Amino acid sequence: MTAGVSTLLLLGALDALGVGVPPRSGAAVASTLTPAAQAKAAYDRMTSAQRVGQLFMVGGPVTGLGSATESAIVRYHVGNLVLTGRTTSGAPPVRALTSHADVLANASATASVPLLIATDQEGGYVQVLQGTGFSRMPTALTQGTWADSALYASAASWGRQVRRSGVDVDLAPVMDTVAKSFASSNQPIGRYEREYGYTPSVVADKGTTFLRAMGASGLAMTAKHFPGLGRVTGNTDTSAGVTDTVTTRTSGDIAPFRAAVNSGARILMVSSAYYRLIDAARPAVFSPTVIGGMIRGDLHFTGIVVSDDLGNAYQVHNWTPAARAVDFIGAGGDVVLTVNPAVVPAMVGAVSARAASDSAFRAKVQTAVLRVLTVKAEYGLLEPRLPITGYLGPLTTTALQRWLGIARTGTFDRATILALQTRIAGPVVGVWGPRSMAAMQTYLGMSLDGATTWNSRTVAQLQRYLNTQL
Known part of the structure; x- marks a missing residue:
């Protein structure tokens, strides 16, 4: 004991x-330990399978997780959850669901390390949590027209609502910049008014105001979709070959992401688009240049790098689920996000097998697990819990x-x-x-x-x- x-x-x-x-x-x-020390203590009590599980975030419907999602947590030791779909039933059912999910992360599943429970609460067309207890949030484009003080006050209230529902992570804000003349052609962002404005300076200003206000409630905030989806036409969820032919490693569109990191974002989501002028051979989500060079090097980011969806996204359909997970971790990523729980066994199995046979990959796994656990510790998830x-x-x-x-x-x-x-x-x-x-x-x-x-x-x-x- x-x-x-x-x-x-x-x-x-x-x-x-x-x-x-x-x-x-x-x-x-x-605990009197530092977050890094708490992370190391948690790591040391985990089995190899439990450690690998920390590198995954599995999707589960916000209206009820389902057996496949629960199995991913209990059987495959997945350490993080993203609530998908939409609910208009209000906060109480979400509280019941997140409390239930939290209980699944027991000693045998995750060595009793709690899940990061995430959702997409941007506003407008992308607001998973709705109904009584959740304000209806306007689009980011509308939010971006508000004074900073008004945006901060509203976002602080929205953040408290989300946090009190049992959610730990908001997969927001979108820090992509879309030119006004191009917005109607930009399927992933502009079409749904997910951008805070049409210039990097406005996106940086309003996006970080949203980030700081929502984060004041204790939510871990996520800047996405690095290095930006504002210059593409296709949506990586539904199209393949989506390519940015404009963005470079020093483009002005990178500035909002740097601002988000400097404003306290501890999670950064990397896109699955190609960036021809950065790494033409690989999607960003599989690119050591993007993750290691730009995110870790240029931005000096020490938090969690999470993938955009690698379960159902059509952009990556030419890779097997196993290859998607291995290639992302191999490129320096930390948490494989899959909205589809059916691919979890193949993904977890592939990462475990590669870690067992490849010492360099095993070292990357260890670094990533400790990074995930450290961020969890920063948000109090590794403190002793109520019996x-x-x-x-x-x-x-x-x-x-x-x-x-x-x-x-x-x-x-x-x-x-x-x-x-x-x-x-x-x-x-x-x-x-x-x-x-x-x-x-x-x-x-x-x-x-x-x-x-x-x-x-x-x-x-x-x-x-x-x-x-x-």
Whole structure:
């Protein structure tokens, strides 16, 4: 038994007994290790298969993950999830889904390292999370016409909504620049008004304002699609041979991505288009020149490089799923994103096999895994977690108070009740009763059971949810 596990067992026992636990900065007890040290500790307790799994992000419908996605996490140790499709059912079902996904990342699946749970919440035509609890976001092109102060205020609110749904990563903002005269011909970006403006300076300004505001909620933000899709006509999702014949390694269109990195983006998505004047032989997603030379070298980026979709995208259909994963990691990438879970076995198997037989590739895998784990640590995902006891003791109450942003007393007092009732849109009366319980269960995406006060079922779900938040 590791020290971390024994500590959590002790804390869970203290919580169940009602013994006070001092307030901590983490959900259970804060680590004093640096993110790099936390990452190394997590890496050391993982099996080889679990390490490789950290290099994948699998798609799952936001309306219900499905068996293939769950199998990718449980059986193939995939360490990251992207919610796909659209929901208009509001935040509570998303909270239930992300809490469930979080539980899948257990000791046997991921060595209990939580998933990065991502989605596409740009605005306009690309807004996965909709309905009650999520504001309807305008297109980036519209956002780009707002004053920075207005954009920041709105994006900060949108970020809190997304983060409180249990999502960790927003695959936004789009930092591609599309010339106004070319926008109608640009299928992936301009057609859907996903650009913040028509010049690199406007894109850099408005895109980084969105990034900083959304990130203030604790979301990890993703600048995409490096080195830019603003100069192509075809959409890599539905077309092959999509090629940029204009962009160079020093083009002005690179500036918004540099601004995003300097503004705190810890994830950068690389496109699958060809860039004839940078690396004519390979799509960017498979290019050491793009990933190693431009992203790591020119931009000095130390975060996670994630691929654009390598599961269904027609641009890469001439590569087998196995080759796509191996070529991306071999080029210096970190996380293979596939919206299609069916290709996960082939991709994971190929990366594992190459790592076992090729020492240079194995070193790239190790570097990438540690990079992913370090970013997870930066966002608090490697801190000890709340044990799921179903008991509302001091430890759980302290975590609840931390989430609410109030004094951490470990006591479910009137101040905590008022803050919680306000957060869950319940009756703000300072007394916890049946209506508050119904509001709590609704907020968590649970079926109502008529409880008049806290029961183990609701507390356990609250503990699962808080583990997605802290």
